[in-house]
Amino acid sequence: MAGFDRSEITRLLGATAAIAAPSAGTLAGLGLVGALSWWWAVAGMLVALAGSVAVAQLLLGGFHALRDFAEALAQGEERPAPPPGGRIVQDIARAMLRLWLKERRRTERLAIQASDFAQVLDRLPLLVLTVDERIRIRSANRAAEEAMGEGLVGRELVAVLRHPALLDAVDQALVRGDFADVVFSTAAPDRREYKAHVETLRAGDDPGDARRAVIALHDLTQIRKLEQMRADFVANASHEIRTPLATLIGFIETLRGPAKDDPEAAEHFLSIMDDQARRMSRLVNDLLSLSRIEMNEHMPPAQAVDLVDVVDDVISGLEFKARARGIEIEVGAEPGLPSALGDADELAQVAQNLIDNAIKYGRNDSRITVRLFRTTQAPRPVGLAAVMDAVAFSVTDQGDGIPREHLPRLTERFYRVDSARSRQVGSTGLGLAIVKHIINRHRGHLAIDSKPGEGSSFTIFLPVAGSADGARPVRSSAAAPR
Structure with missing residues (x-):
């Protein structure tokens, strides 16, 4: 009788014995009278029978009342009516009520603990599964269902995760009670890398009870990507610096030697x-700028910035460069454009990089279109609301365009579609990476669209700050040769 107090059980048995005592006395009296005389024996039997019937009715009435009281408790009544009967019945009823309340409190505590445990599992970033001795999934937390799909419970583990090393570790945990750590990768196209910890769970304290296994999966995909990016960054930065450095060293040696007295060669x-x-x-400056932006990326700016003024200042500084290639820069700003929430210097760097890239990669004697407008359907970063009210800034060139397969990687450090041309025009390969990190810090969004042979369009969306500053007429800034 798990959960029952020893003193309460003793009290219950004592009350039962007290009910049975009258019947035992009646039977003893019957034996004594029967020994004296046959007639007296018959009379004694009748008296005993009548007494037994009366006692039986009394006992049955008390038992029926206790039965009804117990059924009321079983149906969950908070305070059922006390059963009719004498003091002994009342004592038994009170003992039953105490036991029932104690068990109910214990059950409620277990239910709360189970609910808390389930909520904790659902909030863990780890993917947690449990499997039974048939290697079927018995439970799965929310992270596991988001990663592997809903309806995992009841499915065979091999239908969800097919890696041999993982399945072998689960077998060993179920058969021998071992635990193991396994690193494995899922199949393409959505290739991910996991570290799995597999350990045994028993259904009870008896070693012979059926075993279950718990599988905790730690997603290493992002960590591996960051490690690869860091390795690539070091290799690319070293390569970018080594090439011009080797050129400088070579020419210095030449000027000190064979070309020492040759002014034209010098x-x-x-x-x-x-x-x-x-x-x-340029490379060192971009690296320092990228490092500074990354350090402050977790702190969003809170200034109100007039993007039209920022773009005007940037275009004024790039007009000479655009004019040298016969490129016209056309700017259009929506009337009543509000300020954007941001950092003026960093947004100027964004505009500088995007417009400078458009000049570098646009065709000679072509046009660059810059548009500033407001939209209530701007996409937000992942994890936030689907859309936001934003000020948008787009730069569209008439260059050769970018093949679609390159678009997802354009903001990676040192990634170039055409490495030879990028170095020829003086690109460090870090411009768009800087733009991406600045926009991330501003809690904005960068959208890229390109069609080979027609040109490319880069659009940034920034949260609105304050109200409109007044009408801004559309203007055209001709940077072509006059």
Whole structure:
């Protein structure tokens, strides 16, 4: 009788014995009278029978009342009516009520603990599964269902995760009670890497009870990507610096040796050295800028920035470069455009990088279109609301365009669609990576669209800050040769 107190059980048995005592006395009296006389024996039997019937009715009435009381408790009544009867019946009823209340409190505590445990499992980033001795999934937390699909419970584990090392670890846990850590990868196209910890769970304290196994999966995919990105970054940065550095060292040795007394060669070599030194300077500046932005990426800016003024200042500084290639920059701003929430210097860097790229990769004698407008359907970063009220800024060129398969990787550090052309135009391969991190810090969104042979369009969306600052007429800034 798990959960019952010893003193309460003793009290219940004592009350039962007290009910049975009258019947025992009646039977003893019957034996004594029967020994004296036959007639007296018959009379005694009748008296005993009548007494037994009376006692039996009294006992049955008390038992029926206790039965009804117990049924009321079983149906969940908080305070059922006390059963009719004497003191003994009342004592038994009170003992039953105490036992019932004690068990109910214990059950409620277990239910709360089970609910809390289930909620904790659902909030863990780990993917947690339990399987039975038939290697069928018995439970799965929310992270597991989000990663592997709903309806996992009841399915065979092999239908969800087919890696041999994992299945072998589960078998060993169920058969021998072992535990193991396994690293494995899922199949393409959605290839992911996991570290699984597999351990035994018993259904009870008896070693012979049926075993279950718990599988905790830690997703290593993002960690592996970051490790690869870091390795690629070090390799690419080293390569980008080593090339101009080797060029500088070579020309310095040449100027000290064979070209020492050749002014014409010295002038040619110094021009190349100047280009390579400026290339290294741009690279170092971009690396420092990227590092600074990443350190502050978790702190969103809170200034109100007039994007029209920012774009005007940037275009004024790039007009000469655009004019040299016969490129016209057309700017259109929506009337009544509100301020954006951001950092003016960083947004100027975004505009500088996007418009400068459009000039570098646009065709000669073409046009760059810059548009500023407001939208209530701007996409938000992952994990936030689907859309937001935003100020948008787009730059569209008339260049060669970018093949669609390259678009997802354009914001990676040192990623280039055409490496030779990028170096020829002086690109460090970090411009769009800087843009992406600035927009992330601003809790905005960067959208890229491109059609080979027609050009590319880069659009940023930034949260609105404050109200409109007044009408801004559409203007055209001709940066073509006059």
